[in-house]
Amino acid sequence: MGLLDSLINNALGGADKEPNSGSESGMGGKLGSLAMMAILQWVQSQGGFQAVLAKLQQGGLGGLAESWLGSGENQPVATSQLQSAFGHSELQSLADKLGTTPEDAVSKLQQFLPQFFDHASPDGELKPEAEQSLNNADGNDLGKFVDGIFAKK
Structure with missing residues (x-):
């Protein structure tokens, strides 16, 4: 299992589950991954982590x-x-990015946004390279961005 797969699985609350097991019917991991990418695109469209942080503040x-x-x-x-x-x-x-209702979108945001910020700020501050990677990523390159944020040093 790759780093991205492991992180997505952890984010979905099933670190020990196989992708095709349980009630997820093999779609929980895939849907979770798609949700993560859509939320990252949305964060990007908001102006990045710093802009989202400013809106929260x-x-x-x-x-x-x-x-x-x-x-x-x-x-x-x-x-x-x-x-x-x-x-x-x-x-x-x-x-719209998630293809769902605003209520479900908020639920996904509640699930993933804290984790993105947590992992993009291992020392208590947002890593500049995380923000730069997000700003330079296109829709097809956000998987690399996620890998970059979560890469172990």
Whole structure:
């Protein structure tokens, strides 16, 4: 299993599951991977990690977002908090990328956004190379971006 597969599996909460086992029917991993890529594209369209962080801070979620940057436990984010920070049109944009409803898009954002920030900031600050990689990535190259963020030193 490659690094990206392992990280996606961990993000989906099934580190020990085989892709074709259980109730996922072989689609949980694939759908999770697609969701991760769509969310990264959405973060990119927002202006990158720094811009998303600024929106969270402007929405009164600075302390919560800081928990994602540190090495401690990530605080969960509520649906209403994300709706307030990003607004309907931006969340609809994410839903369109995911091919789902805004409510489901927020659920996916709750699941993956803290992990992206957590892994892009191993020392408590966003790695400049993570932001640069995201800004330079095209839609077909986000897999490399994910690998770059999560690569072990």
